[in-house]
Amino acid sequence: MIYLHKRTIWSLIAVALLALAVSAFPISAQTGPSPGAMPANDAFGTTGEGADMSQDEMMDAVQSVKDPLFGIFEQSGDQVTGEYVSFSAEQQSGMLSDYSLMKDGQAVPVFSEVRVMDFQPTEMSVEGPLFNATDGEFTMFVHDNPYGTMHVVGNGTVNIMTDPSLTAVEMQPSNPNASAWMLTSGNVTGVLVVLNGEVQSSLGGESGGGGIMEQITNWFQGLFGGGSEEEGSDQAGSINVTLPAEGSMMFRALPVNDAFPKADELRLAQHLANWTVEGEMAVMTVDSTTMWYATEGAS
Amino acid sequence: MTPEVQAQPGTEVSVNLTPPEQVPSAMAGMGQMFYAIAVDQNTLDMSNGTLTVMVNGEELSEGQSMDDISDGSSFFMYEGKNAAKVILPLPQNATSEPVSITLSVGQ
Numbered sequence: 001m002i003y004l005h006k007r008t009i010w011s012l013i014a015v016a017l018l019a020l021a022v023s024a025f026p027i028s029a030q031t032g033p034s035p036g037a038m039p040a041n042d043a044f045g046t047t048g049e050g051a052d053m054s055q056d057e058m059m060d061a062v063q064s065v066k067d068p069l070f071g072i073f074e075q076s077g078d079q080v081t082g083e084y085v086s087f088s089a090e091q092q093s094g095m096l097s098d099y100s101l102m103k104d105g106q107a108v109p110v111f112s113e114v115r116v117m118d119f120q121p122t123e124m125s126v127e128g129p130l131f132n133a134t135d136g137e138f139t140m141f142v143h144d145n146p147y148g149t150m151h152v153v154g155n156g157t158v159n160i161m162t163d164p165s166l167t168a169v170e171m172q173p174s175n176p177n178a179s180a181w182m183l184t185s186g187n188v189t190g191v192l193v194v195l196n197g198e199v200q201s202s203l204g205g206e207s208g209g210g211g212i213m214e215q216i217t218n219w220f221q222g223l224f225g226g227g228s229e230e231e232g233s234d235q236a237g238s239i240n241v242t243l244p245a246e247g248s249m250m251f252r253a254l255p256v257n258d259a260f261p262k263a264d265e266l267r268l269a270q271h272l273a274n275w276t277v278e279g280e281m282a283v284m285t286v287d288s289t290t291m292w293y294a295t296e297g298a299s
Numbered sequence: 300m301t302p303e304v305q306a307q308p309g310t311e312v313s314v315n316l317t318p319p320e321q322v323p324s325a326m327a328g329m330g331q332m333f334y335a336i337a338v339d340q341n342t343l344d345m346s347n348g349t350l351t352v353m354v355n356g357e358e359l360s361e362g363q364s365m366d367d368i369s370d371g372s373s374f375f376m377y378e379g380k381n382a383a384k385v386i387l388p389l390p391q392n393a394t395s396e397p398v399s400i401t402l403s404v405g406q
Contacts, residue, residue: 012320019313039399041301043301043302043320045302045303045304046307047304047306048306048308065339065378066381067337067381069339069382075370102325117388169352249347258379258380259380259381259382260377260378260380260382260384261377261379262339262377264365264377264384267365267385268365268384269366271333271386276331276332277332277333277334277335278316278333278334278389278393279302279316279334279335280334280335280337281302281304281314281334281336281337282336282337282338283304283306283312283336283337283338283339283342284338284339284341284342284382285306285308285341285342286341288308288378290304290306290308290312290342292302292304292306294302
């Protein structure tokens, strides 16, 4: 009975999600932890003939791939632009603004602002698909992948302002140390997960939405054990997260292209929200050069 | 967990995970942990044979859904446009001992 019920749910979800756009993923090998990075660490590396390629050379190589698993960031002043993600990073404060996913060449706004209190990065860099800003105790990573992954680790307080188009639904992960929200707009659906953090939220956005969005919302509520929708008008929502040294926060959307089946990706997102995925890696080979990158979860 | 990757494009990818020096307290007592690896078709040509997944030298069987992998003995794979994603269970001691993962395609 339970099995049949699950199959029915999956079928409904698969149909409902056909109208959503999303998908793609990341790459390659041989890089150690960044200086000052926390135990939870994201990494990028290359191996093979082009293991010593420059950022521009990697970008040229990856741009020749249709639906690459990840892109390569380009930084110009404060602006950081990738195949799937774009944002502005302020050098002095590390504040990210206009955090958007790129879907069909159009920027889909997700976060208006990501600000870390008293954060003065001593290092800010891009390497392959990874953006990294750290002061040695707190680190922010952004991944140029179809999921628009943002990962922060370490001791700090983060204030996130969501785009007004987003609706937030608070989830109930089975992991007692985790808090999670589903964030949905007409173009992007993702989860924001906090591990070991203190959270204050005032999330707004369009209420309901009907149709596909409502179905997805209902499905997520069922998947994650129910939740409460925080409705708003056209105002941005905010989340304040205070993380201890062992804390982490991650935003990960469903892929903005359709590289993988939605039902499988949603099920993986459930594991991510419960923080039971130790890490996620993408490996891609272009012209005899294998590139990989990893997002570390629970470690 | 710091990864290191080696690849023989078309046939094999090996991933070595080194445990963190400090294990967050939140990890203590957590249930089965998973690792997800997406591989494009240039790295592993799935159309050229059957995928074999080894973790610490032991071959995992292929599960039919993500529900099948929670006992730690099976992996689940799903394919997309030009890539495949493998979800595999990690050993219980993955936070304290290195983990070796090998994905290979053969006849």
